[in-house]
Amino acid sequence: MKLIECNFIGCQEEATTDGYVYGHIRDSEDKDSFLKVSACDIHAKHDSFYPAKEK
Ligand SMILES: [Zn+2]
Numbered sequence: 001m002k003l004i005e006c007n008f009i010g011c012q013e014e015a016t017t018d019g020y021v022y023g024h025i026r027d028s029e030d031k032d033s034f035l036k037v038s039a040c041d042i043h044a045k046h047d048s049f050y051p052a053k054e055k
Pocket of ligand 1: 007013039040041
């Protein structure tokens with residue numbers, strides 16, 4: 001099984017949680033919106049991270 005890396009910038013931990021962050025894609029002119037990301041245990045607790053589902 002392939003490991004998924006945490007999507008937070010500068011983080012190389014294994015992602016364990018799917019969810020969303022509120023923000024915009026770098027270099028895009030899009031308005032802020034919810035972006036799908038994967039997060040490690042640490043970043044899953046980050047204030048700006050919203051888990052896709054509570055289990
Ligand atoms: Zn992380």
